[in-house]
Amino acid sequence: VYTMGRDVGGGKDVVYCFSDSPAATNPAAPLWAYSYTAIQQLGGSANQGLYVGTKSAPTIDGNEIYTFSHGGRLTCWDKVTGTNIWYKDLAMTPWYGYASSPLIEGNLVIVNAGGQGVAIDKTHPGAHNVVWGTPDNNNYGHASAFAFTRNAQRTVVVFGRSTVWGLDPPTGTILWNYNYADNYSIADPIIYNDRIWISRGYGAGSKVIELTSSQTMLTNTVWSGVQMCNKENCSVLYSGYVYGVSESGTGLRCVDFNTGAIAWTQTGFGSESAVMIAGDELVVMTGQDSG
Numbered sequence: 001v002y003t004m005g006r007d008v009g010g011g012k013d014v015v016y017c018f019s020d021s022p023a024a025t026n027p028a029a030p031l032w033a034y035s036y037t038a039i040q041q042l043g044g045s046a047n048q049g050l051y052v053g054t055k056s057a058p059t060i061d062g063n064e065i066y067t068f069s070h071g072g073r074l075t076c077w078d079k080v081t082g083t084n085i086w087y088k089d090l091a092m093t094p095w096y097g098y099a100s101s102p103l104i105e106g107n108l109v110i111v112n113a114g115g116q117g118v119a120i121d122k123t124h125p126g127a128h129n130v131v132w133g134t135p136d137n138n139n140y141g142h143a144s145a146f147a148f149t150r151n152a153q154r155t156v157v158v159f160g161r162s163t164v165w166g167l168d169p170p171t172g173t174i175l176w177n178y179n180y181a182d183n184y185s186i187a188d189p190i191i192y193n194d195r196i197w198i199s200r201g202y203g204a205g206s207k208v209i210e211l212t213s214s215q216t217m218l219t220n221t222v223w224s225g226v227q228m229c230n231k232e233n234c235s236v237l238y239s240g241y242v243y244g245v246s247e248s249g250t251g252l253r254c255v256d257f258n259t260g261a262i263a264w265t266q267t268g269f270g271s272e273s274a275v276m277i278a279g280d281e282l283v284v285m286t287g288q289d290s291g
Contacts, residue, residue: 002065002079004054013038013054013069017082032082038071055099055142066104066122068111070097072135074120076109088120088128090135099142099186103156105169110156114140116165117158119172132172141185143234148191150211157196159185164198164209178209187230187244190237192257195222201231201247201271208257223260228253233274236282243282247271252284 001018012035019031058065058077065079072090077083090113100112108119108131118133143159147169155175158165162185166176180198190197199206205226212220228235228246235244241263242255251267252275272287 002058002060004056004058004067004069006054007035010035011037013071013073015058015065015067015075015077015082017079034077034082034084036073036075036084036087038069038073055097056101056144059102059104061104066102066109068098068100068102068113070099072098072113074102074109074111076122086128090118096142098140100144103145103147105147105154105156108169110145110158110169112141112143112145112158112160115160116163116167116172116174117145117156117160119169131170143185143188146188146191150194157189157191159189159198161185164189164196176211180204180207186232187234190235190242190257192237192240195258197235197237197242197257199228199230199235199244201229203229205229206255206260208260222258225260227255227260227262231271233272236275236277238277238282243275243277245269245271245273245275 001020003016005014005016007014014033014035016030017032019027055070056068058067063079065077067075073087075087076085078085098113103110107121107123109122110117110119114135116133118135119131121129121131141160145156145158147154147156154169156167156169162180164178164180165174168175185200187199194211195208197208206228207224208222210220210222228244230244231247235242237257240257242257245252251265252269253265254263256263269284270287274285276283
């Protein structure tokens with residue numbers, strides 16, 4: 001099991017590897033841990049120290065894992081030994097810090113780090129060059145990129161600050177885009193058939209948008225509303241329904257993906273709660289703002 005943390009006193013980010021074996025003698029002790037000095041405080045004077053620490057999860061790719069720190073360091077590790085294979089600093093200090101997990105697409109590592117995202121060649125000896133995209137302090141989102149194939153076209157989706165981008169993976173060429181409200185996007189989009197769910201907080205709410213048959217643009221808004229305003233955590237999809245928590249204080253909700261109809265609401269869950277699907281079960285970890 002791989003995760004990231006923060007040594008606040010030491011001013012370092014930490015990557016951990018734990019055993020998932022029930023026979024482990026001390027499961028709380030990491031098999032290995034590696035730390036490196038990293039920026040801690042982000043934002044203006046009113047926000048100093050409020051957004052400390054890593055915000056993304058490691059990505060596993062074969063015998064390697066990839067991490068992306070909130071200060072913009074992309075790192076490749078040996079997943080068995082914890083050896084640092086390479087790293088690249090994108091040299092940015094964004095307001096709230098980067099939060100996307102790396103996406104592996106062929107030889108590329110893609111992160112949401114400004115504009116339409118940034119792709120790094122993970123195999124290029126020494127340099128690990130930026131293949132496409134430009135790191136940007138301002139015009140970035142927090143959601144992780146994801147990829148899908150439709151009509152033989154492989155597409156990477158990046159949810160930027162105010163736009164959802166559909167990109168050709170090798171080149172970064174824009175296949176389509178959909179403009180949304182200009183504010184920070186945090187929750188990951190969800191794709192289901194030919195439709196994409198996007199949701200954000202600050203009163204913006206959710207939308208389901210539909211790909212055209214040519215996939216050259218997104219033209220049809222299927223529905224839009226404030227049934228779910230995912231400010232900090234992602235919703236999950238199961239059997240055509242979306243489960244998540246909203247910033248509006250409405251609690252845990254189940255919403256029909258295709259119509260936006262609210263199937264049910266359970267109070268007592270704040271917007272900081274996290275949800276996941278395990279088999280046929282919905283698992284919810286409550287946040288500090290839960291009742």
